[in-house]
Amino acid sequence: MSGLRVAGRVDERDVDAELIVPQGRVLAVIGPNGAGKSTMLQVASGLLLPDAGRVELDGRVLTDVEAGIQVPVHRRRIGLLAQSGLLFRHLSVLDNVAFGPRSQGASRHSARTTALEWLERVGVAELAPRPSRELSGGQAQRVALARTLAASPDALLLDEPTSALDVRVAAGLRQVLTEATRGLTTILVSHDLLDIVSLADEVAVIENGRVVEQGETARVLGRPTSSFAAGLAGVNLVRGRLDGTDALIGEGLHIHGIPEDEPAGDEVLAVIRPSSIVVSLSRPESSARNVWQGQVNVLEPLPHGIRVRADVGQLELAADITTASAAELKLAPGTRVWLSVKAQEVAISGVSAHSAPSSGVTASGA
């Protein structure tokens, strides 16, 4: 196959997952802490031999446990950039980046030329003569990226590449990464929504060592079927049974929505954006088909408003309102409220084979 396939079972860590990245695409792997994301990167890079599994890159078998194959890390042609890329502190920036081509047999001159080209591409050519121990975090991360790419890997693994950097520096690196990953088969592990939306073509969600959801980035974040993806995307995800064209939740609570596809089974998911829910103190006289009575559970500040988390039956729904409406409504935990949302604002979809949302009903959050 063309691209990267990483299948691994690591019993001690209760991880058993398979990631497939088509050639030239970027797959983001997301999931809660301890879910197994780094473990899968370790299996891909050859740092960890799984109990069972196989790693294949563009048709080359890099790991095959049954056949006793484990190609060593430096021969896999897979580049790894971690949270804070480690550099050789005693070498200059240029020599750090020239290290890869040099160890692949390039002459000193040609390795340095390649290194300089990469430093230019990541925007830090002027740092070439500097000792690498003098770099700031953001500079060091760009140099580490140049070093990884100068070894001309066939695939790239990015492990939380921007998480150690402050917001502005992270934004600059993200831009460089967008360029660098174009056309390069890449797995990105990140908790950062901006990394994911700007870099990833597809997203896989790992929970408890298993892939529970995978698909195009826009689909996974727009219509998530796992609690984790819903939480990351900041939407309400409600699981129920199909009743006509609506979702039926628990004790007779109907959610009227628009079915997105032909649900295969009875089980469906409704996705509701917090900003599409209207909060009022008395029953609204709108034409919205979903009108529920609830009670404010907690209020959270947002950059441009307030997120109201309210209990509706056994659900907790998040609704985002402006600061002005919050002041007008004088909401507090315990306030009885009405929540309303138009059916057109509710996407109802079937539960696919890859989705196993946790038994709860709602996941939401910034």
Ligand SMILES: Nc1ncnc2c1ncn2[C@@H]1O[C@H](COP(=O)(O)OP(=O)(O)OP(=O)(O)O)[C@@H](O)[C@H]1O
């Ligand atoms: N070196 C190790 N030895 C044994 N168990 C480990 C080791 N590293 C991780 N684990 C365990 O394996 C499981 C998966 O961990 P992993 O680091 O892959 O998760 P993760 O999704 O990358 O988490 P995070 O987002 O916190 O980095 C966890 O239960 C973890 O405690």
